[in-house]
Amino acid sequence: MTAVLTGTVTSADGTTIVFDRCGTGPALVLVHGAFTDRSHPTFAHVAAALAPWFTVVNYDRRGRGASGDTRPYAVQREVEDLTAVIAAAGGSAMVFGGSSGAALALTAAARTAAVTRLALWEPPYHVDPTAPSLPRDLAARLADLAATGRRAEAVELFMTRAAEVPASAVAALRADPSWAAIEGLAHTLAYEAEVMGPGNALPTRTAASLNTPVLVLNGGASPAWMRNAGVALAKAVPGAAHRVLDAETHNVSPRALVPELLEFFARG
Structure with a gap:
């Protein structure tokens, strides 16, 4: 067993x-997405x-897990969080x-030279009309719902509009024991919408x-959009590579993901 500090x-x-830290060698920081923290099985x-x-280094983004959540929120604060984690890992x-x-990792890499190599799993930018239609004020609506105690409504709005989860599946999930933890993260969904930007437009x-x-990595069984x-995204980044992992969905298997990450990061 690898010791986790x-x-x-x-x-x-x-x-x-x-943050949790394990292993030896060059520093590698993991940045999770919505509804997750450093305990998520895939990242662990x-x-x-x-x-x-x-x-x-696997860390809790602000507002999740054991990390704090100083207000008001701004994407730049999350960039500063990641920069601080990288500094604690050795400076780069x-x-x-x-x-x-x-x-978020992409945004941070554009603002600090401390990021030396960058691997991205399916950032949900919208580049064609088959992508979900999102309200331009999604972040504000999510923040208002969470702030006024309508946390379940915030989760439902994000799941059905941004994550394309069928309403019937959301209704079933509400009866699952995991719902309390999911609802507990409702206030961070506005943060995700802020990170993605209005309409999830490609930056x-x-x-x-x-x-x-x-x-840039994608799943072969993920939606075409x-x-x-x-x-x-790979075309927009100078010299970027793009790989598709056959049969993988957005909820990627670590077994498929790890070899790709090892090959890419080992070059650094």
């Missing part, structure tokens, strides 16, 4: 960010699997981000400004 770092605005498995080659690091966490200028090696977004 838990630590904390203080972000620029005074927020405490909690990836961390353990890559620990023989890297010092893997390779970064892997999943879903909206991939969008072409940000992508074009990157000068670090980038790998997600694969199209991956292709478009």
Whole structure:
């Protein structure tokens, strides 16, 4: 078993960010997406699997797990959180981000030279008309619902409109014991919408400004609009590579993901 050490770092605005660290070697930071924290099985498995080659740092984004949540929220605060985690890992690091966490990692990589290599799993940008139609004020609506105690409504809005979860599946999920934990993260859904930006538009200028090696990954069984977004993002980033993992969905299997990450990050 790989030893996991838990630590904390203080972000620029005074927020405490909690992380798990395991392994030895070059630093690799994991950035999770919506409804997750550092305990998520996929990220925990990836961390353990890559620990023989890297010092893997898996952290709770603000508002989740054991990390703090200083208000008001701003995407720049999350960039500062990641920068602080990288500083604690040694000053520079390779970064892997999943879903909206991939969008956050992309934003951070454009703002700090501390990110040396960047792998992204299906950031849900919308580049064609088959993508979900999102209200332009999604972040504000999610924030209002959570702030006024309508946390279940916030979760339902995000799941049905942004994550394409059928309403019947959401209704069934509400009867599951996991619903309490899901609803507990409702206040962070506005953060995800802020990270993605209005309409989940592809940040072409940000992508074009990157000068670090980038790998964009998609699942072969994910919706076509997600694969199209991956292709478009890889084209927008100078020199980026794009890979499709056959039979994988947005909820990617660590068994399929780890070899791709190991191959890409080992080059660094």
